Amino acid sequence: MKVGIVGGGIIGLAAGAELLRRGADVTVYDPAPDGGDGAWHVAAGMLAPGGESVFEFPQLERLLEASSRLWPEFAAALGDVGYDDAGTVGVALTADDVAEMAREWKHQKLSPLTGSQVRDLEPALSPRIRAGAHAPTERQVDPRRVVSALREILAGRLVRRNVADLSEVVADATVVAAGCGTAALTGLPIRPVKGQVLRLRGEPGLLRHVIDGAADGRHVYLVPRADGEVVVGATQEERTDRQPTAGGVHDLLRAALDLVPGLADHELAEVTVGHRPCTPDNAPIIGRLRDNVFVAAGHHRNGILLTPITARLVADLVLTGTADPIIDDFTPGRFGCA
């Protein structure tokens, strides 16, 4: 079966790799296949199924958890992609921050820790931190390394081309996985939500866990990589431009340094801007759009986490016509399409 995939971001590539593994003849179309256009290039790579965004949508929480369970095997098949299971330490600086974060910790059924207990886990944390919680099952991965491993699997099948209309793709089945570009191709309600992210570089080992916290009302996460990089994210703005702003960078840096003062000596190596592909209910769209056209898009804040399950569901649907019923809550039909 010939399958054309529109979009060579993390979702399109993972679906393509899974279809190829199961015997399909895959071609992936993307105008910028080596590089920086997709949200994956900016994403921190936290694999955190219990985040606040899913409070009101239990079916999404189930999908996130199911994908989280697939990650160890998915990462192992790709080689060294920075997969790390040290877990997350949640932290709160002020009394108001404790009140805000406690809601999230309660939802995740985590036991609260005192400031000194969180510093036992992460000695680089500020002595001003009042409270925290340890989420030992959360994980992280480096999305750039995942994409580069997937691109290697699909070598020779990547075509550098922008698809302006789906009729340009000649295949037995077409999968639209174009992130924010999916709206123009399908009419589905997917809008870009801007996020600014910093990459700091310093000596490895300052932090062991992902830090997810609030500092004076500013929400921030710090994702440390083994090579000394620390990803600091992220703003969340209803904007379509790609400009980093002084205010965005200031807020992220201020919160990061309030929580981990030792980061002041790190190099500010990158400031990047990406757009999360967001739907009206914050959940992805995975399913058949019409006849032989399928869609896998709108993964919003959790597209890296949702990559393995999306790839599997898309491959099942394209090759067999059916997929696990977990997909039923995420069809394009819920927005009146298909």
Ligand SMILES: Cc1cc2nc3c(=O)[nH]c(=O)nc-3n(C[C@H](O)[C@H](O)[C@H](O)COP(=O)(O)OP(=O)(O)OC[C@H]3O[C@@H](n4cnc5c(N)ncnc54)[C@H](O)[C@@H]3O)c2cc1C
């Ligand atoms: C600041 C930020 C932080 C994030 N952090 C995390 C995180 O920690 N954990 C997590 O799970 N998720 C995170 N995400 C979300 C995650 O990055 C996205 O959900 C995910 O990248 C979506 O993958 P995608 O392949 O659908 O889209 P993208 O990664 O955006 O890729 C879409 C691709 O489609 C191509 N394309 C677009 N239009 C066309 C067209 N017409 N023809 C051909 N190709 C086209 C683009 O060039 C691009 O390469 C974050 C996102 C942002 C912005």
